[in-house]
Amino acid sequence: MKKLLLLAVFIVFTSTNIFSQAIPKQIDYQGVLKTSAGTIVPDGNYQLTFKIYNDPTGGTPLWSEAQTVAVANGIFSAHLGSITPITTVPFNRIHFLGITIGADPELSPRTLLTPSPYSFMAMNVMDNTVVKSLNSLKDDVNLVAGSNITITPSGNNLTISAAGGGGGTVTQVNTGAGLTGGPITTTGTISVANDGITTAMLQNNSVTSAKIVDGTVATADLGDNSITSAKILDGTIVSGDLANNSVTSAKIVDNTITSSDLSNNSVTSVKILDEPxxxxxxxxxxxxxxxxxxxxxxxxxxxxxxxxxxxxxxxxxxxxxxxxxxxxxxxxxxxxxxxxxxxxxxxxxxxxxxxxxxxxxxxxxxxxxxxxxxxxxxxxxxxxxxxxxxxxxxxxxxxxxxxxxxxxxxxxxxxxxxxxxxxxxxxxxxxxxx
CATH class of the missing domain: 2.60.120.1340 (Jelly Rolls)
Incomplete structure (x- = not known):
């Protein structure tokens, strides 16, 4: 058999509910087989051996499985673990997948398993132990009703109610910086004063373009080097906007320089394409x-x-x-x-x-x-x-x-x-x- 190459592999972990149910420890694997010359291999069945290691090279495989896979137009799919369940791999660290095609040496480099297969670790989470602590409390945690509080269980619900009592009367509301309308002793309206919002009141990145009145941003509002080319409207840059010697050859579209663009006596012999x-x-x-x-x-x-x-x-x-x-x-x-x-x-x-x-x-x-x-x-x-x-x-x-x-x-x-x-x-x- 000609030496084969494996290209464009995809790994997808398939699983069901991780709680209370058995997890099908399988990995969907898809790839393309090509010859060493880069051509698609003929359609047919090929013997592939898959191994999972702790290391990118060398080492002893934690799990191994051989499958005969059908290849059509170079493409194949395999369900790793469908023959030998993947029970010997803890998936609590980085693992690597090695692949052998027929009697050829194992392909190099090995494939780094992406995080999806590590969901096997969820198998260690048992029923009723998902919440490990509550405000640093562990094991049995009791809800205790405080003063004027009632806790009423009903099925899977806990209803926490507060009884009436206590409190006081608001006699006056004052207005702080940027507000107007106070003090209020009976009824009234508090609103933002004109020019009441100052820079210190605005969070960073809180003002979007929709909040800026069109045509009100002046030169003084712009920081140096803050305008990129993406912010300049196409076709609006004129000659007066360009500094001397600011246009390089990389900025000129190929084949757009015409005779009228060249000044008299501006082309020297070194600018002419190599002569015979x-x-x-x-x-x-x-x-x-x-x-x-x-x-x-x-x-x-x-x-x-x-x-x-x-x-x-x-x-x-x-x-x-x-x-x-x-x-x-x-x-x-x-x-x-x-x-x-x-x-x-x-x-x-x-x-x-x-x-x-x-x-x-x-x-x-x-x-x-x-x-x-x-x-x-x-x-x-x-x-x-x-x-x-x-x-x-x-x-x-x-x-x-x-x-x-x-x-x-x-x-x-x-x-x-x-x-x-x-x-x-x-x-x-x-x-x-x-």
Whole structure:
């Protein structure tokens, strides 16, 4: 079995009334099975072993259970404790769940059990002992009626009543700070005086926006740095509100700067996207490829580009044939991998099927290839050649005065395509990019 991964697990503790009834000590567990390549595993039944530990690694399991679970579209569900009741885990501290898939090693890291399973601890709360104390009194607590108080039990209710008696007569009500209408000796109305509520009377955070009259908050009422962007109405900031040098590039929406926004002579060469770069090698030493059965490197070229873009390569040489009057030809191509055979459609062929003599014959040969690169970096390319496999034995096949050039163009210059004429005489567009 391929190595499996477990993703996106959810743990839900299921229980009923924790008082006076048996608690089904089970944990609902759901997850997704994927292969190590990240693909969903095939539907079917899988053997899963679940273990609960005190520790995130190592240790001895407090509880263990093996289940065969059905997996559909990678998703499975399991009721932990449905086979082996979870009676050996006290759930009075942090616990961890370990999972093993088939014969694979236990998955790492273990899953930290969230508080829900710890409701198992409620099992220790017995009937009639939920209230542990009342005003520091424990065990049997008696309600005693005081003076003029009557306690009347009725079923599960206790009615506490106060009898009449005692008291006095209010002869005068005075008004304090912020109030008006007093003193009152018979009847009257006490109300809040105009401007009677002072700052000291207001609790912190007690005044909401609904209590502030619209248009009455002045500059002096605002603390320094108290206004955030969320408090500013969209489209109301004008040029006069901005300090010099206050707008950074991060605040400018991409592609919104136009020619009219730029002052004359404001753009320097360093502000222009990277210009084309070039690298080239040259070798005038003759290079023999006679008898070779795979592509042979005749020039190697590396170019470092600053960002994504196109690398246009061109290789040129002079093919030098001699020694036979029969077939003597060669292939030449540009590749990022040395050796191998010809790569369609990037090879070029030079030479003849037959020669007038065994003397020397020379042919110019060249090939081109364009690559696209999504990131900057250093890239290496090879100009390669090999003789045609059907060449006449004894043929001499050489290359000399070899030139290999690479030119880099940023992607901002646009895409690269070519037009070729098809066998039917119609033009068609083909990509030159690898």
């Amino acid at each position: 770069g070039i690298a080239e090698v040259r070798n005038e030493t003759p290079f023999s490829i006679a008898g070779n059965t795979a592509m042979t490197t005749i020039a190697t070229l590396s170019i470092t580009i600053p960002a994504a873009g196109y690398i246009v390569l061109e290789g040129k040489s002079i093919a030098w044939f001699s020694g036979v009057t029969g077939q003597n030809e060669l292939y030449m191509q540009i590749d990022e991998t040395e050796g191998g055979t010809i790569v369609n459609p990037y090879w070029t062929k030079a030479g003849l099927q037959a020669y007038a003599s065994t003397g020397q014959a020379f042919f110019p040969v060249s090939c081109q290839r364009t690559y696209t690169k999504s990131t900057g970096g250093t890239y290496t390319f090879y100009l390669e050649a090999m003789p045609v496999s059907s060449n006449v034995p004894g043929a001499t096949t050489n290359l000399y005065i070899t030139q290999f050039r690479a030119i880099y163009y940023p992607t901002a210059y646009g895409g690269v395509t070519s037009i070729k004429e098809s066998s039917g005489g119609n033009d068609e567009s083909i990509s030159l990019i690898k």
